[in-house]
Amino acid sequence: MNRQLGVCYYPEHWPEEIWAEDARRMADTGIAWARIGEFAWSRMEPEPGRLDWGWLDRAIDTLHAAGVGVVLGTPTATPPRWMLDRHPDMLAVDAQGRPRGFGSRRHYCFSHAGYVQECRRIVTLMAERYGRHPGLVAWQTDNEYGCHDTTLSYSAAARAAFRDWLAQRYQSIDKLNRDWGNVFWSMDYASFEQIGLPNLTVTEPNPAHVMAFRRFSSDQVVRFNRAQTEVLRRHSDAPLVHNYMGRITEFDHWAVGADLDIASWDSYPLGFLSDRLEATPEHKAAYLRQGDPDMQAFHHDLYRGVGRGRWWVMEQQPGPVNWAPWNPAPLPGMARLWAWEAFAHGAEAVSYFRWRQAPMAQEQMHAGLLRPDSAPAPALAEAAQVAREIADMPEVDPARAPVALVFDYASAWAWEIQPQGADFDYFRLALAVYRGLRKAGLSVDIIAPGTADLSPWKLVFAPGLMTLPGALRQAIAAGQTTVVAGPRTNSKTEEFAIPVPLPPALPGLDVVVDRVESLPPGAQVPLAQGGAFAHWFEHLDGSAAVVQATADGRPAMVASGKLFYLAGWPDAAALGQMVRALCEGAGIATEDLPEGLRLRDTAGHRFAFNYAAHPVTWQGREIAPAGVAWWPR
Amino acid sequence: MNRQLGVCYYPEHWPEEIWAEDARRMADTGIAWARIGEFAWSRMEPEPGRLDWGWLDRAIDTLHAAGVGVVLGTPTATPPRWMLDRHPDMLAVDAQGRPRGFGSRRHYCFSHAGYVQECRRIVTLMAERYGRHPGLVAWQTDNEYGCHDTTLSYSAAARAAFRDWLAQRYQSIDKLNRDWGNVFWSMDYASFEQIGLPNLTVTEPNPAHVMAFRRFSSDQVVRFNRAQTEVLRRHSDAPLVHNYMGRITEFDHWAVGADLDIASWDSYPLGFLSDRLEATPEHKAAYLRQGDPDMQAFHHDLYRGVGRGRWWVMEQQPGPVNWAPWNPAPLPGMARLWAWEAFAHGAEAVSYFRWRQAPMAQEQMHAGLLRPDSAPAPALAEAAQVAREIADMPEVDPARAPVALVFDYASAWAWEIQPQGADFDYFRLALAVYRGLRKAGLSVDIIAPGTADLSPWKLVFAPGLMTLPGALRQAIAAGQTTVVAGPRTNSKTEEFAIPVPLPPALPGLDVVVDRVESLPPGAQVPLAQGGAFAHWFEHLDGSAAVVQATADGRPAMVASGKLFYLAGWPDAAALGQMVRALCEGAGIATEDLPEGLRLRDTAGHRFAFNYAAHPVTWQGREIAPAGVAWWPR
Amino acid sequence: MNRQLGVCYYPEHWPEEIWAEDARRMADTGIAWARIGEFAWSRMEPEPGRLDWGWLDRAIDTLHAAGVGVVLGTPTATPPRWMLDRHPDMLAVDAQGRPRGFGSRRHYCFSHAGYVQECRRIVTLMAERYGRHPGLVAWQTDNEYGCHDTTLSYSAAARAAFRDWLAQRYQSIDKLNRDWGNVFWSMDYASFEQIGLPNLTVTEPNPAHVMAFRRFSSDQVVRFNRAQTEVLRRHSDAPLVHNYMGRITEFDHWAVGADLDIASWDSYPLGFLSDRLEATPEHKAAYLRQGDPDMQAFHHDLYRGVGRGRWWVMEQQPGPVNWAPWNPAPLPGMARLWAWEAFAHGAEAVSYFRWRQAPMAQEQMHAGLLRPDSAPAPALAEAAQVAREIADMPEVDPARAPVALVFDYASAWAWEIQPQGADFDYFRLALAVYRGLRKAGLSVDIIAPGTADLSPWKLVFAPGLMTLPGALRQAIAAGQTTVVAGPRTNSKTEEFAIPVPLPPALPGLDVVVDRVESLPPGAQVPLAQGGAFAHWFEHLDGSAAVVQATADGRPAMVASGKLFYLAGWPDAAALGQMVRALCEGAGIATEDLPEGLRLRDTAGHRFAFNYAAHPVTWQGREIAPAGVAWWPR
Ligand SMILES: [Zn+2]
Ligand SMILES: [Zn+2]
Ligand SMILES: [Zn+2]
Incomplete structure (x- = not known):
């Protein structure tokens, strides 16, 4: 490199x-x-x-x-x-x-x-x-x-282009009405020419309407x-x-x-x-x-x-x-x-x-x-x-990381359109999981939702993924990689509806989200194994094995084989113990890094970065503030 | 029932x-x-x-x-x-x-x-x-x-209808100018057709203008x-x-x-x-x-x-x-x-x-x-x-409550238009008084400001009532029911002006509001009998008997016969002691309920509701969280 | 008088x-x-x-x-x-x-x-x-x-007048483009008629454009x-x-x-x-x-x-x-x-x-x-x-104060346009310095930025002055008065650019602002002599004598002769010790006033005002809350 x-x-x-x-x-x-x-x-x-x-x-x-x-x-x-x-x-x-x-x-x-x-x-x-x-x-x-x-633009040019985009996507206005559930508040359209952009409505517009506009807007870029x-x-x-x-x-x-x-x-x-x-x-x-x-x-x-x-x-x-x-x-x-x-x-x-x-x-x-x-x-x-x-330095190639995180832009749009809890944000959730992995000393690959082969990784996280694409579903079903889905994973169709059978509808995992709760700041659901859920908690039904429970005995994480489903948004302590446990199960070594220290492995070296404003000692090495160290792996 | x-x-x-x-x-x-x-x-x-x-x-x-x-x-x-x-x-x-x-x-x-x-x-x-x-x-x-x-709508249709409504209400533009005090900032109109809706003005519009628009908007519903x-x-x-x-x-x-x-x-x-x-x-x-x-x-x-x-x-x-x-x-x-x-x-x-x-x-x-x-x-x-x-359950009729609270929508508009203190809200004040009554175990009737007969109740609260309607004034003057007015009660005319003689101008009560103070969060006026005023305090002049005083000796509640005037917004502790004292005077039994418990009496039963997230014991009964209990009165 | x-x-x-x-x-x-x-x-x-x-x-x-x-x-x-x-x-x-x-x-x-x-x-x-x-x-x-x-008005009338004003000020559109640095984001204009008002842009408009609009708007008043x-x-x-x-x-x-x-x-x-x-x-x-x-x-x-x-x-x-x-x-x-x-x-x-x-x-x-x-x-x-x-009272003339503070409206516009730290406000800075002087018992004159003669005062503060006018520069260069400049003083040209040579470019003071930092609430730079900088800190380079240093040894105030440059926004404690030291150097007596007390000297009297809500005793006099006292000087 x-x-x-x-x-x-x-x-x-x-x-x-x-x-x-x-x-x-x-x-x-x-x-x-x-x-x-x-x-x-x-x-x-x-x-x-x-x-x-x-x-x-x-x-x-x-x-x-x-x-x-x-x-x-x-x-x-x-x-x-x-x-x-x-x-x-x-x-x-x-x-x-x-x-x-x-x-x-x-x-x-x-x-x-x-x-x-x-x-x-x-x-x-x-x-x-x-x-x-x-x-x-x-x-x-x-x-x-x-x-x-x-x-996002709400111009006349955007409106005209959006109508064309809708006509191409849905072909018939009846299909659009059905897919969006426009019967809900008499929102049925008679033609594509009647559809406006989803701004300046009295209360929130149909999330399916907004989701289509968000897909369109991304396509225009x-x-x-x-x-x-x-x-x-x-x-x-x-x-x-x-x-x-x-x-x-x-x-x-x-x-x-x-x-x-x-x-x-x-x-x-x-x-x-x-x-x-x-x-x-x-x-x-x-x-x-x-x-x-x-x-x-x-x-x-x-x-x-x-x-x-x-x-x-x-x-x-x-x-x-x-x-x-x-x-x-x-x-x-x-x-x-x-x-x-x-x-x-x-x-x-x-x-x-x-x-x-x-x-x-x-x-x-x-x-x-x-x-x-x-x-x-x-x-x-x-x-x-x-x-x-x-x-x-010698030229090196980056190493394949042991862990991957699925990152999906449509999910960011989905939870912005419908956070359900005012502080639920997809990027924030993804970064929280990523941070939990990094604190355990892990290198991470970030992968697209359309990834069809998970075998390069030992452990894959897919939190908050609005819709599980078919290829990823098959990769999960293959069962070769430990996969952690949830919360909210696969909880919407591509047309922004709740799928029936109910979420998460994961292959081989008998569990259904019975109801969800969003939690205001300060409200938590403590977990038996340490830490707590904040922001989000799902009540699960089904026969899947409970591998983590809330302090009052409800399922917090369920599993079947290598597939795990996480029933909430774990705080840092919960993520810490979960990542350790999952890595242990997947055969991945973890570290317990001091505050501010981060590692990254390349093919030939391990790098350490001290983000703290004070020196950090780790494995006998003292690293200065803003210090970088590397050594052969 | x-x-x-x-x-x-x-x-x-x-x-x-x-x-x-x-x-x-x-x-x-x-x-x-x-x-x-x-x-x-x-x-x-x-x-x-x-x-x-x-x-x-x-x-x-x-x-x-x-x-x-x-x-x-x-x-x-x-x-x-x-x-x-x-x-x-x-x-x-x-x-x-x-x-x-x-x-x-x-x-x-x-x-x-x-x-x-x-x-x-x-x-x-x-x-x-x-x-x-x-x-x-x-x-x-x-x-x-x-x-x-x-x-509220600021459409052309609303503007046209508002002008008609004004023409009907005031008949002459001179009367409107006088009633609104339009001389104040050269706001005089020469015809109803010159009057706009009270939005997008440089600074606040005339409150009389807004009040008319609020009355109109309610009438349109x-x-x-x-x-x-x-x-x-x-x-x-x-x-x-x-x-x-x-x-x-x-x-x-x-x-x-x-x-x-x-x-x-x-x-x-x-x-x-x-x-x-x-x-x-x-x-x-x-x-x-x-x-x-x-x-x-x-x-x-x-x-x-x-x-x-x-x-x-x-x-x-x-x-x-x-x-x-x-x-x-x-x-x-x-x-x-x-x-x-x-x-x-x-x-x-x-x-x-x-x-x-x-x-x-x-x-x-x-x-x-x-x-x-x-x-x-x-x-x-x-x-x-x-x-x-x-x-x-047998069918039952609701019982007449011993206490009533006057609730008036025009007052909600008035104090929204002119809060004078940024957190003064009529609904909030009414709910605070209601909560004080409920914590004392009381059932409450909520009554219209036009109520002409107060004899069904032993005690009536009328806080923050912008204007005292004639019928209610006569009912108060009748003197058969203990009535607690204030703060701000009867402090505006129907045209949103300060009446002269000055408020509260209640029958038989020699007291005048000399000046008012709104108080930011944290600022309080402690009361001699317990609790404090927050949000609002009125300086009273007059010969009416002082039945509650501030800690520094100023009138906090004055009375004449069965008519009381409250000179501020009582906090929970002040409301607690005031409600007990007033109920005692009016011959109403009160309770001291534990946090989260509430009572309601029907003709035949007393119901208890536990809103707390933990069991509550009261009068020997343990009521589970979310529990309901009832027994014959 | x-x-x-x-x-x-x-x-x-x-x-x-x-x-x-x-x-x-x-x-x-x-x-x-x-x-x-x-x-x-x-x-x-x-x-x-x-x-x-x-x-x-x-x-x-x-x-x-x-x-x-x-x-x-x-x-x-x-x-x-x-x-x-x-x-x-x-x-x-x-x-x-x-x-x-x-x-x-x-x-x-x-x-x-x-x-x-x-x-x-x-x-x-x-x-x-x-x-x-x-x-x-x-x-x-x-x-x-x-x-x-x-x-400020963004009307068509204002836009037309602004274009005229620009044409008068710049005479040629090329000069305007150069003076504003319009090359930066392809913002070049071909004629004055192409220039709009600086509102509703996608992100911040050119600060030079806004500054011109602010000067124009002031001129219109x-x-x-x-x-x-x-x-x-x-x-x-x-x-x-x-x-x-x-x-x-x-x-x-x-x-x-x-x-x-x-x-x-x-x-x-x-x-x-x-x-x-x-x-x-x-x-x-x-x-x-x-x-x-x-x-x-x-x-x-x-x-x-x-x-x-x-x-x-x-x-x-x-x-x-x-x-x-x-x-x-x-x-x-x-x-x-x-x-x-x-x-x-x-x-x-x-x-x-x-x-x-x-x-x-x-x-x-x-x-x-x-x-x-x-x-x-x-x-x-x-x-x-x-x-x-x-x-x-006898008629009296006000006394000349020993201290002056330069106050400049253009600087208020400048730091509103470009605060660089969200809570940097010119008036706030000026009032903070003024407060520091008043707490030391001083009477203060506030003077215009164009003041050409500083000899009436022993000590002059000029914090945050966007551009040092020529007359004031000469008055400073005269060196007869102790002058305290900084932070941000003379850091922009009149056309809202960073001057080269770099700020502060003060006569006889070999110092350059190498970089600036704005600091969020809670972040501070402690000073060796007491107090701290908040909001703002400048890294200084140069040979000027360091008269105040940060706790970690960087220059906090430098000086040459009677000219001082302050490298940050001092908090109340830092201002206290700085004002004492500077006044001592300038031969001005200071007081250490109790909280709430303020003094003001006229030609014949010293006045004391008690802003505290409790009595204050000072030099043997007890002054009631809201009390005023005066005595011959
Ligand atoms: Zn509803
Ligand atoms: Zn004025
Ligand atoms: Zn960039």
Whole structure:
């Protein structure tokens, strides 16, 4: 495996006089390539049809001359102002009915055919011009699909496209009425033309209606991206990448990823801890300058899956960012730790965002490797250290993990549509299970719901999976792998109805969910073997063997052979004892890691990462705060 | 008194093949009638003017054949999709100016004349067809008026109707300007046509303007309902019912109820505890699976009043619901306790919602008496037990309670418009007083503000009554009953002005509210006799005798003869000692009940209900959690 | 210095029969003048063009005859309803795109040329009629500019005016693109006509765009006010005043004040404590009925500066108000204390709001000096006491304070646009520093950012000043005064970019902010000399002397000569020790005041004010709660 450092660079932001010096300093730092171009449409095409490639030609050549390649971004996340004169109706519309206007970025609706055509046009021009450039490392399509809540649009364009999508999916309006249960509140439609988008209803809309809209909206992202990949493949052999943003679940990354060669994501550990993680204040305080110890690894493992083994960090936080509610500075060493953690999880490249802090516009408070005055920012030395270290390391392949976690975007939509308990969130549940596995020292693979063969893993978790796909059902039925389903697994049909026979309806497991309870904060169901259920508890009926019970004797986990069903949302203590017990049964060794320490095994090495703000001693090794250690397995 | 069980049933949701079996099982359970039809307009009239009564004929006949009657709902809460093509402007508009669209229910504006006419048409057709059917037990008009905040609409139809209403009420624009005090901020109008709805103003609109809009909006509900009752009475002798929803105060239930024969309400104790009750986290945790011990009884007593003695529970929660922030399961026994509590308060019928859990659409996570697979859900056995028990009980009449509480919807509007302290809420105040009475073991009648004769009660509370109606003033002046007014009682004219002479201006009581204070959470005014005022404190002037004082010697309650005025919002401890003292003075025996226990006296029996999650012993009797006990008085 | 009492009076609210008695009672109370007229447009001009001055003539004459002068308000804050028929597009539009309608007050957009012309017309008529009236004391323009968030408007009128303003400021669109850094996300414009208002963008708009809009919006207030002052000066020699509202920072009061003769503000200590002060619950509880001990003084000192020495309290809270979340009553004595505190800070007049509590409309729960029934409210006696006391006091001039604080409206906009930490607020920072100075017993002057001469003060604080103006830079460079800059001081250019060389770039101080951290609640950076930084911490580089360090040895305050730079937001303990040390260095004596006590020095006296709810003893004097004491210096 090839390990590289990259950096995000915006030549259009800086005087051309300093480009060569920038390139030289990049090379000196050990940076292999720069991502450029992804927000520069207004400089590529200042007026409709008037193209200006000169500056970009020179920028690419300057970098290339210094030995720095380019990852070239298509600029479609930032249509220029003139685009709106050509397509006044291209804007997305929010759920309150307000157009989301020009003046920042991502101001377009995925369903607007005219804008998709404009994207094809500019991408064609770029691909023709740069598709064979020797400095070209890869293409990035657009930027952070779905960021700023942009997947869903309630525009007229989206409504028209949704009706077409529905007509294709259901073929007859009677089928749609039946599948959605529209009889329920006299919601029957006489034609597809009567169907609106599911916003601004008096009370909640039919969840089947919303689910269809969510599937449609995800499909529109896939279509939008594919319009670009089709063009790029025609003119270039460079690999295609998109940079996903952390904890964006509004579209199916597995589906977008299928059209790309490499998955990448934008890793902002401190920003994410501040703005998108459920955690106690104590947890957030303990990891204030390090980030959550499992959030990055989760995404690394997810995108390794999405990229079918090939993945990058396209944007790596180097210092304080500008966009979280609070923006502290990383502990010294974290810019190195984060990079090494990515490599340990199999990343081929880690690219810092950004080369030099921009003194202007929206992100002027976002740190770079250089300060705005071109002096080194603290992360520059850490990046250089990583570059030296990876030069010394042998290339390795990631090891297959003993444990896998199924991650499914449709389930995220389902439980957002119908949480049933206000704090039930699919990503949160998946991350909680993942965290439980990591605390036991395990490496984890994250796999798609359509996975048909579970034999590579000894133990597979599939919590909260809305619908069990046929292939996965057969893999479970094969019975070769220990599988832990539940809670809520297989509790809905694809049309968002409760299946009859009742859930979980798992092969060979005689158990039925008789009723479910969501629990407010503070309410718990203690378990006999330790820990408790919080958030969620299911009352089970059936003859399956009870392997864990509540303190008052009700089933908490049942099993048949290698198939387990979990009747609630386990807290950390419950997960701890369950993971130990299940791993023991599956023949997997576990560790009891100190707070803040995490492990990751590659084919040849075991890596340890200390996310704590204090030194941690483990198996005789003391690891400093923000410290990384590795040794042969 | 006749006691019956009912159930809510939706034949249109199920294959016709299972209707007969459903009916048989209902009868076997002891269910006397099913409420049907209230959301089925799209199946009664699939296209405008094309009526399909066949399925409904057969459903009613099938139930009737099994000995199960029907309460037939008019389907006007769910106009079909085609209705919007006929009346595109029929939608309500929210306070932000957004139409509240199709896709759920209650998508209509009460003021839209065209839609009212459509309702008259469909109700006429139903009444003509089923008005004399032998299985018909009663009619339900529409469903849960005001649910989902639907009483107020800011539509063009509402604005036009409001102007007419104002013209009728004030006759001249000068009178309106004077009555509202429009001189205040140059808000004078030159004609009724200049008056808008009181939304989207820069800062708060004139409270007199809002109060008029609130009175108008309530009147529109009365008018809407009356359009249906006029039709139904022409074609049917069955009693007319509406099912009110818990803690809906946006329209005057006394006024709607005057056009009906029976009041009913929809009782969801766990949902209400979760989503519409102010309480400490400890209180909510203690009653998580039982519901608040006073919320149901309050509504029972309220609707006994609204129904002039005749009232039902139309929808009784049988298990977890789907719509509250969190949805736990009831303790075993609660589905029985809730039913018995309703009967003890005088209900003629309790109807569980719903027969079978629907696997589709919005309420698929709402439990029924049956699971979606037709297996019994836990409440089925409890319902059957209640059926057996009521068969064994003698019929009884409810007893007149010794204490009454005045409940007035206009006051709820008034203090919502002008809380003066952010947490001052009329319903909350009324429930607090009610709870204080219940904790002393008292049965309570809830009475209308227009009540002209207080002699049936020994003690009457009238807290927070915006305006004292003339009849009630005379009843107080009569001096035969101990009356406790205040805080805020009679502090506004009907036109939302401070009356001069100043409040409370009660007959024979020389006291004036010199100034008022609202108090943030944590701020209190301790009382000399125990407890404290919270939320609200009034400085009193005058010669009336001080019967309770603050710890620093200011009047807390003054009296003259049997008339008392309370100068603040008493906390639980203050209410406890005040209720004991006042009852002693009025010759009413009180009890000191353990936490969670509540009593209710009928003509012949005393009932005890244990809302606690643990056994409670009282007067030598141990009552299990969720337990009900009764014995002859 | 002349000290007077005034009162706000609305003759149009009351029967003409009682005006003379009102005037007599005012005079008896010792009230020198009444402010009238500012909301009475609908009575001055009931129909467009039909003027009715009779009542106002008689009201002014009646007051004058009793020896009570008038401050005459222009009625432009409440355009009558007919104005909207003439100018339907005159309404402001909120950031969500909704017109802010008729029905309360301040329903106009500052940028609407037609409405400005109407204002000129009515003000001309008033000025011609009353400009030489012997009873005229002063003119008030409009009322509380900016109250109810009315400075910013997103109307079509505002957009058109903004484009003109931009064209004037930048002259070329290329310059605007460069100055704003529009290259950043392809935000380049081809013409001024393409620029929209910075609302409803997908994610945050360019801060330079928002900053320009904020400067423009402030300028529009200045222009609007100037349209009136130009008219008034033409017809009257009476001084011109505006009544600013507390903690309104959306427009530049220094700029509006430059066109006026006297600054005044509306002081509602209890309302402000409840609705617009960050403080712990304990602090808010301790000062519930007194108000924050520094909030009033801060505004007194600010408006003394804005008024170039001449300032009033135009509206003084006399009892509970109606508009805060909670509205308690002042402690007995506070209506006197607040007035005396204003006089001690140099006020020429304190005017109570209002004479008699209005029983109708929006403010009916707002106390006055009289109750609605004309009986005295508690504050009347306190006002009369103040009148007697000021008659006995010698006239004095305010003393120059030893310490000054720079206050800059543009900085308030800057950190609102880009807080970087969610709780970073400029006013809060300024008030925190001010509080630290006051706790040390100091009198403070508040000065404009353009101040060119710092020699009058021994010590000047300039925290959080977005951009250091040239004059102030030169004054600092002069080095005669101890100046404390930071945090964030001079960290942006006027076009909202990070300057290079990097901040703070202060004359003679070799230090650079290497990176900044915002800190969530609870996170702190402890300091070696005591206290800690919260909210904000800057990493400093450079050779400047470290005079305060963090507990782990990083620079917390650096200095060169008399210039200090503070690297964070000090908590109360840190401010305490820093103020003591800096004052010692600057030769200023400090005190260690007990909780709740505050001092203020005039030329001849030292005043002490006890804001605590209990007696306070200091230097042998016991001061009662709400007590005021003074003695010669
Ligand atoms: Zn990014
Ligand atoms: Zn219901
Ligand atoms: Zn005011």
